[in-house]
Amino acid sequence: MNISPAKKPSTKFLPWEDPKQEPLVRFGNVTKRFGSFTAIDNVSLDIYEKEFFALLGPSGCGKTTMMRMLAGFETPSEGTISLGDDDIGSVPPYKRPVNMMFQSYALFPHMSVEANVAFGLKQDKWPKNLIKERVEEMLSLVQLEQFAKRKPHQLSGGQRQRVALARSLAKKPKLLLLDEPLGALDKKLREQTQFELMDIQEKLGMTFVIVTHDQEEAMTVASRIAVMDHGKIIQVATPEVIYEYPNCRYVADFIGDVNVIEGRLNSRTDSGIKLSWAEGQNDISISNNTERSADENACFAIRPEKVHVTHEEPLDADNRIQGEIHDIAYTGNLSTYYVKLSNGIIFKAQESNRRRLANREFTWEDKVWLSWRNTAGILLD
Amino acid sequence: MNGRFTWFNTTSLTVGFVFLYLPILLLVLFSFNESRLVTVWAGFSTKWYVELFKDKAFLDAALVTFRVALLSATVATILGTLAAVVMVRAGRFKGRTLFSGMIYAPLVMPEVITGLSLLLLFVAMGVSRGFWTITLAHITFSMCYAAVVVSSRLVTFDTSLEEAATDLGCTPFQAFLKVTLPIMAPAIISAWLLSFTLSLDDLVIASFTSGPGATTLPMKIYSQVRLGVTPKINALSTILIGIVTIGVLVASYLTRRSEARRKVDELLAES
Amino acid sequence: MDRKFGRFLLIGLPYFWLLVLFLVPFGIVFKISLSDVAIAIPPYTPTFDLSAGWEGLKSLISGLDFENYIWLTEDDIYWKSYLSSLRIAGISTILTLLVGYPLAYSMAKAPSEWRPTLLMLIILPFWTSFLIRVYAWIGILKTEGLLNQLLMFVGVVDEPLQILNTDTAVYIGIVYSYLPFMVLPLYSALEKLDGSLLEAAQDLGCTSIEAFWKVTFPLSMPGVIAGSFLVFIPAIGEFVIPDLLGGSDTKMIGKTLWAEFFSNRDWPVASAVAVLLLLLLIIPIVLFQNQQERAQEAEK
Structure with missing residues (x-):
């Protein structure tokens, strides 16, 4: 397909x-x-x-x-x-x-694929020739025409799934x-x-x-x-x-991976709002969620893939924090770096592995800089 | 882990199965004995079979037994299936505990008590005893066995199949007829077979509930055995054992063949 | 409305059947156990006269007493049969376990392609008539029977042993008839057993015999208990085996009840015996049910 x-x-x-x-x-x-x-x-x-x-x-x-x-x-x-x-x-x-496709597929084991698909139509007393036509149409939709006479147990998991789909679609x-x-x-x-x-x-x-x-x-x-x-x-x-x-x-x-930092909102600037989160660390500046007012507790959330990892301090970045690489999870296409900040928080940053493993630039206990743009994260309650 | 036959396993299996089957084999062997004695071999003969078929009392008893068994197994399977549906599906209702109690109690009840109590009921109601009272009695205890067999399958029945049927336009009753019953058929058939053999086998309850007109085969065998051992009983036993053995072997061959075919199908489907 | 009626019919039909043909008869047994024997049809008094209505019921109740139960305690044949039933059932259960365990164990350890056949061989006798299987032993156990012929031929004994019509014959009969009930739960407990547990035990220093007693046997306990109850409970009320294989001094309560009913035609005493037998059975049945429930809980 x-x-x-x-x-x-x-x-x-x-x-x-x-x-x-x-x-x-x-x-x-x-x-x-x-x-x-x-x-x-x-x-x-x-x-x-x-x-x-x-x-x-x-x-x-x-x-x-x-x-x-x-x-x-x-x-x-x-x-x-x-x-x-x-x-x-x-x-x-x-x-x-309304029709439903069941998690277990619930195919009737005593009926052929064809009879399963025709079941609902027969129940609605469709004329025979129309049933035949509709069943053929449905089976070709899910590309199972040649399996029409088989029983459910003679099909693979994927084929059963498609029979279940065809059966639930048949009644339009x-x-x-x-x-x-x-x-x-x-x-x-x-x-x-x-x-x-x-x-x-x-x-x-x-x-x-x-x-x-x-x-x-x-x-x-x-x-x-x-x-x-x-x-x-x-x-x-x-x-x-x-x-x-x-x-x-x-x-x-629940959706994806996220870093969350708790802190307190303070001064508002033209470009957004700032969150102070730890002694001796730069405030995080955020340009989204500008409706939030100062002097409130808030959480800053940012996805790991929006955080860059560099050896040199990226002076042009909106936000930057220093930390030490604590762990590296290598999943082939991506590497996730678990970076420990000065206050003990573990911060996740993800880089895609465009180079081969041998040429990777970071390793355990490296001092690195994390940086991101001020539009990359959002504020939550 | 696949097992092996060690000397211990082989010995205990051999001893165990010899113990189980030797008495039956001897019984069959001596049904072909020339002599009246069932313990001394005097040469091969089929004369006891000939005599058996000449004995009208045995043939009558066999007829009664088969009629009782057919009728009681059929009614017991229907009632037992209903009872199984009630136990597994009906949810809460008044007297549910009593109901399941009444289903399970006959399974552990000594036959002498069941027989006695039914007899006293029939006497109290003034019913004349015979074919019908035996049949009623057999239905009552067989239906409990049938209910247990059917309900043990019904418990594992995937209810989403019935939901799928109602989703596709069946009323709950139609869904039961078109989907549940056909899939439950093997369990219902084995419930019927169990009820049938239970009825065929029963001596105690039949003795209590029968009247002068109706003698079943086990009752006939019992009264003969009390008088003494004769090769005629061996011949009759051999016929009964033969029927059952062939039935069980055919049934298990069929189920095994369909299972094997199923396995092949599944392997083909995944490849 | 329609569905409610269907539901009523579905529940009502088997319910009504069991009420009339199972529960009501017990009420009658209990009532008659409180009546007196009479030379009449039916042979007990008082009988319930429907036309007398409420007055009839009152006079019926006033005619009932526990006389028969008192009689049962006074005549030692009854309590001796109760005790002897328990003893015979208990000994037979132990013997069945001793015969059944090695059999079930060997079945569970057999190559897996053999197991369905072995299982069928265990179940097959269960489908053949109980009466015939008991009958088969008469020819073997008789004084001039095959077992004695064999023993004398081998030279173990000089003159035939009296086996038929003794308690020994009853034990053999019960072991033989109830063996499948013992083997099946044992087999299903043993077959589930994870082989790596035994390997682990041996890895930790057990010999294979120690591993059996420390791992296999404890884990097969649910099967042992279930099998024992399945033999013990029906054996107590057994009639056919003690009647055909046992002697005149083999007392079992089922046999006593039968004799009381058919030979003495004393229906009230037979009913009282039945009520007490039922009470005797309640204890093992309740124990068995608790054990089954616990086993089911444990599986979850």
Whole structure:
């Protein structure tokens, strides 16, 4: 299958920024309790047509419950869920125009691939010839035409995953739910399949909601990501915004790697604001988040790859700190340097290894300078 | 870790299996004995089989036994499957503890007690005893075994299969018929086979619950054995053992062959 | 509404069946155990007369007493059969364990391609009639039977031993009939055992026999306990084996109950024997259940 290089940026797809757009799915103050345990805590969320929306969070954060409420396997304890103009909160799963691809694939082991894909269509009493046509169409979409007569156990993991996808797409649902769809695949296959999923979603122009705990997967496939924790949505935004402008330490920590320095904001200058963080160290100057006022406690967060490591003091850099290399994690393409600052804090800096290992310039216990621009990091509470 | 046959293992396996099978082999051997005695070999003969088939009482008893077993196994499997679904899937309901208690109790109950209590029930209700009372009694204890067999498979059943079916438009009942039942079929079949053999085997409960009109094969064998050992019983036993052995061997050959095919399929699928 | 009715039917059908054909009969057994024997049909008094209604129930209750239970304690045949049932079941359980353990151990240690066959060979006799398997031993254990012929031929004994119609024959019968119940849990406990544990024990200085007693045996304890209960509990109430293989002085409670019922036609005493047998069984059953629950907890 052709692998398309990510999403084409030429056509801007930003329905959530358009106040005239009606959302396809709307969670209105939804709460779900299991006994005394609150799985979902007063969540409101809009998902728009043709979105590839990711629910991201650690296990037990409530993302699966959100999906199961969309599928109809759970009903909300409070609040409403609407799909288009209909309130679907209490509609049973078999009456919803929503289909789901299960984490375990849930392929019926006693039916052939063909029969699995046709199952939902037969249930809807489609005429025989149309079913045949649709099944062929779906199998060619996932490139499994020659496997139509096989039973699920005669397929590899990747093929099963595609049968599950074909089966859930066959009924042309208004909304397709994907529950950790790639969790059972190995890393290489997973990456390839991510692009296939995006291609299919784009080709069919359907709305996908994916549940995952894998942040890279969410970043790759999704148009928007909702980061969840303890039954609440912490932030909903595009992958770029989530990564570059996380709204709290939890999101910053959960997505990617981050250095956090606690300190106190002081003097405001034309170019931004300064954070004092340790005796005898230069203040950190930040030009983002200028709405913050002086004399507040704050955290400064910066991604390791935005920090440069040099032997010489980079006099032209906006921010620079000296430290000593404590550890080096070499992962082939990248090296992450764990640099110990004078106050004991370990600061991570990442450099890509453009040169071969033998020519690397840093080693353990080297005194080095860390530097970054004043737009590279952000302030968090 | 793959094992080996050490001298110790070989010896204890040989001794163990000789102990298990020698009595049965001797029983079969002496069914072909010319003599009346079942302990002294006097030459090969099939005359005891001929006599057995001439004995109408045995044939009648065999007929009764098979009818009871067929009927009771079928009803017991249906009720046992329902009971298994209740135990595994129904969640909480009033009297749940009592229910599972009643399922497990007959498994450990001495047959004399089950037999006695059912007999007293039939007497108290004024039911005349015979074919139907034996069948009712067999259904009652077989359904508990059937429930245990089916529920042990149902516990490990992947509920997402049923969810997938409802997601694709089945009502919960349709999902049960189209997805759960076909996948559960092997467990249900083994529950039926177990119920069938339990009914075929039972002496004690049948003795309590039968009336003058209905004698089962085990009851007939028992009354003959009390009178003395005869090669006719050996002949009958040999036939019964033969049927069961062939049944079990065929069943295990079929399951093993399908498992082997499955393994090959899986290997091919991954390559 | 429709689904509620379906659920009601689903639960109600097996529930009702078991209530009527399992629980109610026990109530009747208990009630009759409090009645007096009578020469009538049915042979006990008082009987419950439905048409008499509430008054009938009252007179019924006033006619009940614990006389039969007192009788059971006074006549020593009953408590002797209870004790003897426990003794025979206990000894047979130990013997079954002694026979079953090496068998299960050797099965678990056999090459893995052999194990399904061996397992099937253990289960196969379980499918053949219990009665026939017990019957097979009569011909072997008789005074002029095959075992005595063999012993005399080899010259171990000069005259035939009396084995049939003794407790020894009952032990052999129980060991033989219940061996699969012992071997299967033992085998599943032993087969799970990680071979590297034994290698570790030997690496740390155990001989293979020490390693067996210090590692294998303790880890197979759940199987030992489960197997022992699975033999002990049904052996207590056994009827066929003591009746066919045991002698007239082999007392087992199942046999006593049968005799009381079919020979003496004393239904109230037979019922009282049944109630006490049930009470006797409750202790091992509860112990067994606790052990099973703990084993399941441990697996999680």
